[in-house]
Amino acid sequence: xxxxxxxxxxxxYYQTDIWVEVEEEMARELRQFELNENAYxxxxxxxxxxxxxxxxxxxxxxxxHNAASPEELLLHKASRDELYKALxxxxxxxxxxxxxxxxxxxxxxxxxxxxxxxxxxxRKSIERGLNRLARLLKSE
Numbered sequence: 669x670x671x672x673x674x675x676x677x678x679x680x681y682y683q684t685d686i687w688v689e690v691e692e693e694m695a696r697e698l699r700q701f702e703l704n705e706n707a708y709x710x711x712x713x714x715x716x717x718x719x720x721x722x723x724x725x726x727x728x729x730x731x732x733h734n735a736a737s738p739e740e741l742l743l744h745k746a747s748r749d750e751l752y753k754a755l756x757x758x759x760x761x762x763x764x765x766x767x768x769x770x771x772x773x774x775x776x777x778x779x780x781x782x783x784x785x786x787x788x789x790x791r792k793s794i795e796r797g798l799n800r801l802a803r804l805l806k807s808e
């Protein structure tokens with residue numbers, strides 16, 4: 669059996685009423701999703717008075733960040749795989765320095781001290797590595 673639903677009630681960016689017919693099972697799922705969403709909002713509202721967001725118990729993460737959709741996860745994985753593939757084509761020293769600077773947050777001076785080399789060498793290798801990385805990613 670088909671049921672008519674108004675897309676404007678589900679998607680807030682619709683400005684006018686758009687009615688579509690969907691299967692009863694789909695309408696039930698949409699209604700259940702709406703109930704779950706409202707329950708979640710109420711739970712978040714009620715718990716705000718009782719829990720600090722700094723408790724490290726996941727409330728802050730749950731309240732502030734929505735879970736990524738499967739499409740977003742797939743695009744993120746594809747981008748990450750592309751980046752790793754490009755990084756594998758760079759010399760090991762460049763990759764280590766780029767990783768230390770951007771992922772570990774080390775300064776270029778700290779990297780130079782740890783490798784016992786001049787800071788300008790580190791700066792140039794990171795710069796060259798990023799330029800080559802940009803060329804590799806544009807070519808793919």
